[in-house]
Amino acid sequence: AFFSNLEEFVNRITRHPDKTSAPLYADFLSRLAMTFSHGEYARDNRVRNAEQIAENLFEKALQSYPCDRAFQGLAMIQQKQKNFPKAMALLDKGLSHFPENKDLCVCMGVCLMNTGDFHNALTYFTPFAHDPALGQYIKICKQKMEL
Numbered sequence: 001a002f003f004s005n006l007e008e009f010v011n012r013i014t015r016h017p018d019k020t021s022a023p024l025y026a027d028f029l030s031r032l033a034m035t036f037s038h039g040e041y042a043r044d045n046r047v048r049n050a051e052q053i054a055e056n057l058f059e060k061a062l063q064s065y066p067c068d069r070a071f072q073g074l075a076m077i078q079q080k081q082k083n084f085p086k087a088m089a090l091l092d093k094g095l096s097h098f099p100e101n102k103d104l105c106v107c108m109g110v111c112l113m114n115t116g117d118f119h120n121a122l123t124y125f126t127p128f129a130h131d132p133a134l135g136q137y138i139k140i141c142k143q144k145m146e147l
Contacts, residue, residue, distance in 0.1 A: 003046035007053055015064060026065035033057035033073050051077060066097040068104060075107050079114070087111050102128050109137060118144040 010032070015025040037054035041047045055077055061070035071094025078087035091108040098104055105124040112121035122141040125134050 003044075003048075006041075006047060007049055010053055010057065022065040023067075026061040026067040026070060029057045029061035029064070030067045030069035030073060033061065034069065037073055037077060051080075066094075068094060068098045068101050071097075072103050072107050075104075075111070079107070079111060082114075084111050084115050100127070102131075106134065106137075109141075113137070113141065116144075118142075 013029070013032075015021060033054040035041045036047070036050045036057065042050050042054070044050075047053075054073065058070040058074040058077075061067045062074070071090055075087040075090040075094070078084070078090065088108065088111050091104055091111065094104045095101065095108065105128065109121040109124035112118070112124065118141040122138065122145070125138050125141065128134050129138060
């Protein structure tokens with residue numbers, strides 16, 4: 001019964017009308033959404049419509065307050081669906097609120113790589129070149145730019 005009603009439970013989540021709680025509410029919704037897009041519920045076959053639930057939660061979070069995780073989560077769903085222009089539009093909006101956010105920058109760089117724009121992708125990776133996890137992305141961009 002729990003899993004068959006999970007989407008309904010999620011849709012019933014509401015925020016107290018107090019405006020000061022908006023950042024916390026957006027943060028909560030984005031974290032919950034991640035469980036549906038990348039976490040336990042994403043991998044559980046008993047959960048129906050996990051990606052759509054995640055998308056709805058990310059959007060609800062952003063309607064409440066700008067949240068870096070919600071921008072990233074929505075963009076990653078669009079990337080997965082190969083809708084790179086929509087993903088990049090979401091990331092642009094997220095970066096307008098959080099210009100130095102590493103996760104948003106990396107996500108944008110990956111989108112740009114997927115569209116073949118390795119030069120611009122590199123500009124999103126280089127501020128974080130000290131991170132060994134980005135070394136492979138930087139290397140690929142430089143190799144592709146030499147061709």
